[in-house]
Amino acid sequence: MKSKIRIASGQGFWGDLQRAPIDQVRNGQIDYMMLDYLAEVTMSIMQKQKLKDPKLGYAKDLVQLFDEILPDVVQKGIKVITNGGGVNPLACRDAIFAVAKRHNIKNLKIGVVHGDDILPEIDTLGLKEIYLNNMETGEKLSSVRNHVISANVYFGAQPIVEALRQGAQIIITGRTTDTGLTLAPMMYEFDWKWDDWNKIAAGTVAGHILECGGQASGGNFTGDWRNVPDLANIGFPIAEAFPDGKFVITKHEKTGGLVSSATVKEQLLYEIGNPKNYITPDCVADFTSIHLNDAGSNRVEVYGIEGKPATDSYKVSMAYFDGYTAFSTLTYAWPDALDKAKKADEILRARLENLGVEFEEIRTEFLGYNSSFGPISEHSEHLNEVVMRVGVRGKDKNAIERFSREIAPLILTGPPSVTGFATGRPKPSEVIAYWPALIPKSAVTPKVEVVTI
Numbered sequence: 156m157k158s159k160i161r162i163a164s165g166q167g168f169w170g171d172l173q174r175a176p177i178d179q180v181r182n183g184q185i186d187y188m189m190l191d192y193l194a195e196v197t198m199s200i201m202q203k204q205k206l207k208d209p210k211l212g213y214a215k216d217l218v219q220l221f222d223e224i225l226p227d228v229v230q231k232g233i234k235v236i237t238n239g240g241g242v243n244p245l246a247c248r249d250a251i252f253a254v255a256k257r258h259n260i261k262n263l264k265i266g267v268v269h270g271d272d273i274l275p276e277i278d279t280l281g282l283k284e285i286y287l288n289n290m291e292t293g294e295k296l297s298s299v300r301n302h303v304i305s306a307n308v309y310f311g312a313q314p315i316v317e318a319l320r321q322g323a324q325i326i327i328t329g330r331t332t333d334t335g336l337t338l339a340p341m342m343y344e345f346d347w348k349w350d351d352w353n354k355i356a357a358g359t360v361a362g363h364i365l366e367c368g369g370q371a372s373g374g375n376f377t378g379d380w381r382n383v384p385d386l387a388n389i390g391f392p393i394a395e396a397f398p399d400g401k402f403v404i405t406k407h408e409k410t411g412g413l414v415s416s417a418t419v420k421e422q423l424l425y426e427i428g429n430p431k432n433y434i435t436p437d438c439v440a441d442f443t444s445i446h447l448n449d450a451g452s453n454r455v456e457v458y459g460i461e462g463k464p465a466t467d468s469y470k471v472s473m474a475y476f477d478g479y480t481a482f483s484t485l486t487y488a489w490p491d492a493l494d495k496a497k498k499a500d501e502i503l504r505a506r507l508e509n510l511g512v513e514f515e516e517i518r519t520e521f522l523g524y525n526s527s528f529g530p531i532s533e534h535s536e537h538l539n540e541v542v543m544r545v546g547v548r549g550k551d552k553n554a555i556e557r558f559s560r561e562i563a564p565l566i567l568t569g570p571p572s573v574t575g576f577a578t579g580r581p582k583p584s585e586v587i588a589y590w591p592a593l594i595p596k597s598a599v600t601p602k603v604e605v606v607t608i
């Protein structure tokens with residue numbers, strides 16, 4: 156058993172800082188790197204890509220990244236775990252094998268965790284009344300079934316641990332929990348038991364801190380953000396983990412950003428419901444039990460974490476088509492910029508009403524005035540410029556297109572001092588809605604495949 160392992164965060168979302176994982180591999184010693192690419196909407200985007208081309212459906216950025224770092228990863232023996240496989244982890248594996256061949260790398264073991272995509276079986280599962288109802292509203296799946304485009308189970312750390320046990324150096328998963336990407340190396344290296352709830356909770360908390368990349372090391376920091384050094388060269392966080400469940404959050408030396416108890420606390424509060432019951436497939440973690448201690452420059456010790464037994468359910472993330480939307484903007488200049496923008500909105504709504512087009516929702520924001528806080532903050536009436544942003548949503552695509560044709564006429568038939576229509580008419584975009592559900596763990600089995608090039 157190792158006395159310590161270092162797990163680095165390389166990506167917090169699909170489209171994150173491309174330099175970060177390269178720096179994690181090259182700027183210091185790490186044993187593992189986790190790369191988090193997925194969000195709820197990401198799965199639907201990837202599913203649509205796969206429907207157009209069966210070789211797609213994963214984070215293509217990931218393949219480009221491995222073209223850069225794979226020689227370093229192999230030379231240094233770093234293990235990489237990522238959910239960038241999306242809805243097609245097997246195709247992602249094949250693409251990375253192709254990268255390895257170009258670099259003349261041999262004897263590389265890549266593990267794939269799949270089986271999370273239950274879309275082909277959704278009708279069979281949906282016949283059981285307790286399955287796949289909307290966990291927030293209780294609504295029956297049948298109400299949106301014909302529009303569902305993706306359905307993926309959130310697996311935890313266990314199948315990743317199995318891939319590690321089979322010798323995989325790179326592990327590509329589908330819809331795995333963000334926290335499981337970090338917990339799995341701890342379970343594997345320290346031989347923790349699957350009913351040691353406090354240690355599993357500790358690994359889960361470590362994963363929660365790492366999952367958003369630079370947000371734990373000074374990015375998006377609402378505290379003393381002016382004094383966060385060198386954000387242009389921010390170092391992403393690293394968890395130094397120990398067998399007893401304690402860990403230290405740090406970053407590579409001579410990198411920008413800041414790791415402090417304040418930056419870590421902010422990340423701990425990210426996407427938290429009931430802090431005493433942070434539910435994952437691996438355990439239920441008690442975030443109120445977390446203790447933090449500043450243990451030196453850019454080092455925060457985390458300890459004392461308590462956990463409870465895992466539930467008997469997996470969460471299922473589904474997405475379904477829910478109509479169309481379109482947005483457009485116009486900018487009105489001083490004097491009376493806000494009054495002009497409000498009048499333009501009034502004219503636009505009257506014309507749409509006269510045309511008889513209807514929408515499920517029409518919303519107007521005045522950027523620089525009320526777009527961030529709406530009515531809950533003080534507003535200045537004297538603005539040099541205001542951007543009017545109007546959006547509509549509905550099932551009728553023709554109505555959305557008609558809205559798009561009513562923006563440009565406002566330029567010469569509305570208030571003066573207007574600009575900002577260089578991008579042309581907005582095009583209708585599909586609305587992809589989120590449907591969260593639960594499914595018994597007994598109904599789904601993850602699949603683990605490890606292949607050597």
